Amino acid sequence: MRRRSQLKSKKLLAGPYLFWSVSFVVIPLLMVFYYGLTDESGAFTLDNLAKTTSPENLKALGMALLLSLISTVICLLLAYPLATILAEKNVNQSSFIVLIFILPMWMNFLLRTLAWQTLLEKTGVINNILTFLHLPSLNIINTPYAIVLGMVYNFLPFMVLPIYNVLVKIDPNVIFAARDLGANGFQTFIKVTFPLSLPGVISGITMVFVPALTTFVVSDLLGGGKILLIGNVIEQAFKQGSNWNVGSGLSMVLMIFIIASMAIIAKYDKDGEGTTF
């Protein structure tokens, strides 16, 4: 009896969190829906959603999808070997690894991204080095390439850490067993390591894809104002055009992608194994 009542009182500990989440996560999201489905006078309308299909907005959405997909793939390709190397290193201070990736965050995100401008510009640091070495110069600033670079740079840690977290947890004996049973390195990877690391990979993919899809800062700072992503359109609707209804409508469309990611996470990463930290 005592145990049961205790369990109940323990559950109550989640009460403040429930209250907080409902007030500041659920209700605000409902407000976005409300604004997205009404016009300025408060009457119901689907116009805001329909605005998403205007050629300009479709283009911004398409561009955002394309660039974020490319960056996610690059992040995955860069991060997996990296996580493998780090996991093999078997550094007993695993916090040190995390540290290397968390540390840059103490330099402000905007400044870090801005620094890429200084690095990438026509007369920037990288090109100066290239010219010094008599190599052809690199002209990617203000192009989609620079945006992809900025995305990869900013979101790479979110791919490395979940994969690393899953990889270190894999029991080495499983790998040994596969090898003993005659699988070569590649087969072991395809049949054993990779499937076991899938929760981390999936979690990493969503952790990179969603922020990349919705960013407006990276495109603002590295795209030279020539490339509009869906995030820029939404930001402008709220901050410059002050058209909250259209902005909310566009946000609702974005949420479809976010909800899809959440569903995938829930399917493949049930126990939250691949959570970043």
Added chain:
Amino acid sequence: MIRKYAQRIYLALIFILLYAPIVTLIVLSFNKSKTRSKWGGATLKWYSALFQNEQIMNALYTTLLIALVSALIATLIGTAAAIGIQSMKRKMRTVFMGLTNIPMLNAEIVMGISLMLLFIACNMTLGFSTILIAHITFNIPYVILSVMPKLKQTKRATYEAALDLGASPMMAFFKVVFPDILPGVLSGFMLAFTMSLDDFVITHFTKGPGVDTLSTKIYSEVRKGIKPEMYALSTLLFVSVLILLLLINYTPKKTEDQPVPRVITKRSRVFNFVTRRVVPVLLVGVLVFGGFYYGSQGSLNSDNRVIVYNWGEYIDPEVITMFEEETGISVVYEEFETNEIMYPKIQSGAIAYDVVCPSDYMIQRMRENDLLAELNFDNIPNIKYIGDTYLKSSREFDPENKYSVPYCWGTVGILYNKTMVDEPIDSWGVLWDEKYKDNILMQDSVRDAFGVTLKYLGYSLNSTDLDELTAATNLLIEQKPLVQAYVIDQVRDKMIGNEAAIGIIYSGEAIYTQFENENLEYVIPKEGSNIWIDSWVIPKNAEHKENAEAFINFLCRPDIALKNFEYITYSTPNTAAREMIEDEEIRNSKIAFPDESELENCETFKFLGDDADRVYLDFWNKVKSK
């Protein structure tokens, strides 16, 4: 062997990718030159200037305070929640974990917007508390997700054993469970702290005027060029965190695989002492001290103040200090980046600004929408130093000179690099010249971009004729492949750094760029251009109108106007101040003070009405998304 080297090289490359920008920023913090595109020699002056820059120090303090408080509260709520969730049945647990995942996976922009809508619907003033709530909201999941795995590892049996041995549940928890999950709680706290520190997007939407974190401060500076003090601050922050984390990391760890009885060496004791006691005490000490310091500055004369809302980098900070010293009125200073961002803030009336500095057409709009108070010129006798021509031009938007006092004026023109352009430039036409492909910097604001194009076509820059606007739109779309970037004030840094051959720029910035790069030349094209005036106005809901008038009067004093001119290099309408300029070249500069004949074809912008504004915006979006 090869594999090992390949691994090393790979790690090194990733390391370079991650740390190249950081090294860049650290190097920039020692750069003598104010612009990031030129190396002017090494200096430490920004480090000393940093501590005198009240705005940056205030932003730093706000950032740290929000990070600390939000991380603490999030740790409390999150740890409790994790324990609660852990004891739930599977179904409930899934629901709660789903709830936890929302802020983790939701786009920052959607979360920021949704919170902003909520706060505004609840009539909460956007400010410190709203940022704090938002930060706690996105921090809690990090704590929960750090604590949960540790909770799973704790063995129920030990807890029950403690209960059986007579411990109260409270005691059993703190003696048995808590030490086990402590690392998770701590790392959750650290994560939350870091996330809060690094957040920009959510703060951007939930912050109100008057409060800035480092991120939002930096964002508002992006357009004008980051102040070097900011690099210095980031370097200091980064280095101190690096040292702190290294200290913690190299603290000898009590690991299980240490079979020998642990000898607590003197060294490890010192380390422990430093990391466990000294550092937290120092942190708290700094926060409390900072709180008192900045708190006292604000609260002492909270009634006798004036809230100023001005363009970024548009006043000499010393002028503000002088004003405060002379009058005893404390100045609350806020900056905006564009007229369009400023307007909704004044209109909503959420903050009662006392004195604002909009441009001509925006003053007209504010006046027409009855947002401005009439000035009492008895309190502004120094208006007599303002040149008559400028008061006359002001009548375009303020017909009786009742609402505004001119502060700065200038033209919009072409800045070009003589080493990259060998022909004399006198027409907007060069902006469509294939020769300069990828070498043109265009203005990233609707009215300026259209103004230039309309003028080139021979129309008025206040045109609302749909055919004329369509023609301009098509021309802008045609120009897009030639444009290197659409920027606002970054033209300045980019032109100084020889990044582009041609840029559209405000005359005031042109003077500064010539100081830094002598190859630059400014011209007002023959088709005519925009001539603008930024003037001080007082919003109707101002609470300290007399202080505001004292402030305007102070700025009209010739010696102050001169000081300001030398700092911001925008043309002053203060004729007395102009006569006091010592450098003859600048006093007679054609850029700062062009002849009447050059201004013949120039027009001021007019407010065209909300509908026309929307038409402009739609056309502009067409250009930008092409």
